[in-house]
Amino acid sequence: MDKTMKFGVVVFPGSNCDYDTFHVLQNVMEQETVFLWHKDSDLQNVDCVVLPGGFSYGDYLRSGAIARFSPIMTEVKKFAEAGGLVLGICNGFQILQEAGLLPGAMLRNKNLKFLCQHVYIRIENNKTAFSRAGRKNQVLNIPIAHFDGNFYAPPEMLETLENKNQIVFRYCDEQGQLTEEANVNGSLHHIAGVINEEGNVLGMMPHPERASEKILGSDDGRVIFESIIDYLEKKAGQGKKKAARQAKPVVSPLPPLIGNL
Amino acid sequence: MKVRILVSLKPSVLDPQGQAVKNALLTLGYEAVKDVRQGKVFEIELQNVDRQTAEKLVPEIADKVLANPIIEKFTWEIIEG
Numbered sequence: 001m002d003k004t005m006k007f008g009v010v011v012f013p014g015s016n017c018d019y020d021t022f023h024v025l026q027n028v029m030e031q032e033t034v035f036l037w038h039k040d041s042d043l044q045n046v047d048c049v050v051l052p053g054g055f056s057y058g059d060y061l062r063s064g065a066i067a068r069f070s071p072i073m074t075e076v077k078k079f080a081e082a083g084g085l086v087l088g089i090c091n092g093f094q095i096l097q098e099a100g101l102l103p104g105a106m107l108r109n110k111n112l113k114f115l116c117q118h119v120y121i122r123i124e125n126n127k128t129a130f131s132r133a134g135r136k137n138q139v140l141n142i143p144i145a146h147f148d149g150n151f152y153a154p155p156e157m158l159e160t161l162e163n164k165n166q167i168v169f170r171y172c173d174e175q176g177q178l179t180e181e182a183n184v185n186g187s188l189h190h191i192a193g194v195i196n197e198e199g200n201v202l203g204m205m206p207h208p209e210r211a212s213e214k215i216l217g218s219d220d221g222r223v224i225f226e227s228i229i230d231y232l233e234k235k236a237g238q239g240k241k242k243a244a245r246q247a248k249p250v251v252s253p254l255p256p257l258i259g260n261l
Numbered sequence: 262m263k264v265r266i267l268v269s270l271k272p273s274v275l276d277p278q279g280q281a282v283k284n285a286l287l288t289l290g291y292e293a294v295k296d297v298r299q300g301k302v303f304e305i306e307l308q309n310v311d312r313q314t315a316e317k318l319v320p321e322i323a324d325k326v327l328a329n330p331i332i333e334k335f336t337w338e339i340i341e342g
Contacts, residue, residue, distance in 0.1 A: 062329055098329065105331040107270075108277050152274060152332055186277075 005232045008036040008046035010076070010092075012067045017053035017089065021209040022254055025050070028212050029225045035255065038070040047232050048085040049076055051092025053145070053207055063106060063148045064094030073099055085129055085228060086201045090146055093193075093203030102196055102203045103161060104153035109146070110186025116145040118217070119184060121169040121192045121206055122176050128195050129231035130202040131168050133223050139176045140169075140220035142206035144184070149205040151187035151194075158188060169193035169204055262307045263341035264319050268328045269300030303327055304340070315339065 007025045011018045018035065026033040034044050038056075043049065056067035067073065073095070080086045080101055088096040096102040109115055120141055123134045134140070153161065161167050170190035173182040183190045185205070193204030208221025270276045276298050283297035305322070307315060323335040 061327070065326070065329070097331075105329050107275065107332065110275075110277055112277050112281055150277075154273070154331070186275075 004031045005047045005229055005236075006032045006034070006045065008034050008043055008049050010036045010038065010049060010051050010072055012038045012054065012056035012070060012095075014056045014058055015052050015054035015091070017091075017207065017209060019254055020207075021050055021052045021089070024209045024212045024221075024225065026254070028222070029229060031229065036072055038067070038072050041071045041075050043072075043075050043079055047236075048087065048228055049079060051076070051086070051088040051095055052209070053090030053092060056091055056095060059091070059148075062094075062098070064091060064096075064098040067091075067095045068099040077101065080196075080201050083198070083200050085232070087130060087224070087228065088201070088203040089207055089209065090144075090149075090205055093205055094148065096201060096203045101201050102194060103157055103166070104151055104191075104194065106148040107150040107152050107186075108148050109150050109184070111184075114145075114147045115149070115184055116143070117184070118143045118211075119192075119206060120172050120174050120176070120182065121204075122172040122178075123168070123223075124170055125165045125168045125195070127165075128168055128199055128202065128227070130195065130224055130227050133226040133230055137176055138223075139172060139174065140206075140211075140223060141174075141218040142208055142211045142221050143218075144206050145210075146185070146205055149185040149187065151185075151189075151191040151205075153188060161191075161194060162189070164197060166195050166197065167191055167193075168195050168202060169206070262310060262312075262315060262339060264305050264307065264315060264337055265340045266303040266305065266319065266323050266327055266335055266337040267300055268303070268323070268333050268335045269298055270332055271334050272298075274332050301327075312339070 009022050123138045126134050126136045169192040171183045171192050173179050195202045208224040211218040211221035279297040279299040286294045328335045
């Protein structure tokens with residue numbers, strides 16, 4: 001069989017989207033996928049690290065604040081600094097901010113409610129490794145599920161994010177308009193996803209893994225995973241090719257949870 | 262030695278929780294309430310450190326772990342010893 005890209009899904013105590021993410025990468029996108037335990041310090045030669053959603057370490061102190069000190073994060077940092085692709089979803093985004101790999105911080109949602117609903121986001125920058133399979137201004141229907149997703153950055157930082165095109169996704173309505181109501185959590189500049197200056201680390205509050213199969217109401221989230229695979233394939237050249245993705249889907253069982261807390 | 266660290270959102274950052282508390286107080290008729298900011302209190306017991314060491318250590322802990330300097334600020338004091 002042709003080789004696929006290799007994805008690593010990090011598991012922290014309290015991660016709860018790890019299996020969904022693993023399922024989508026392995027069974028929907030048909031990529032080799034492994035779990036990376038938070039106590040490990042070996043990234044197993046993955047091509048892309050995904051920090052999934054959840055409530056790492058109970059989100060005590062602040063969302064993502066404690067997870068950033070786990071051994072695997074030292075390796076994720078090195079991997080990112082060397083140009084490796086890192087995707088943080090929801091809590092994963094918060095961890096990347098706490099770790100200093102992504103700008104800004106998350107405040108409590110403006111209405112003080114845990115928001116679990118489908119939202120629309122607009123692709124602002126489709127030149128990134130995480131959005132290249134989409135069109136600029138394309139509207140995606142992807143769910144959110146968070147308490148602290150109200151993106152904040154001081155004015156100078158916001159200006160930099162705007163000027164350097166680092167805002168990849170913004171909350172919008174179904175038509176792609178940036179209305180006040182569509183910005184459900186109160187994020188500054190409607191920010192739903194940002195990328196680092198180097199372009200290899202992306203964080204997003206919406207959950208693409210929950211919107212990657214039609215049966216779940218939307219498969220718009222596939223754009224993100226397709227982008228990553230496309231980027232990695234182009235980068236790898238002819239060595240690793242698409243063939244495996246066009247093969248008949250095989251639903252492999254998911255591995256049991258690894259390690260001890 | 263025991264120290265108390267107070268972490269709160271910077272004045273420039275919107276505090277929706279403080280706002281909710283403020284609104285509740287106004288609803289209860291406490292018209293004197295002008296504004297509310299909510300924060301977190303940490304009491305940390307230190308061992309084998311003198312005052313001088315604590316003055317270096319506590320801000321370091323607060324800056325590195327207890328507060329997120331992008332959105333929060335902190336103050337601290339020695340409350341025992």
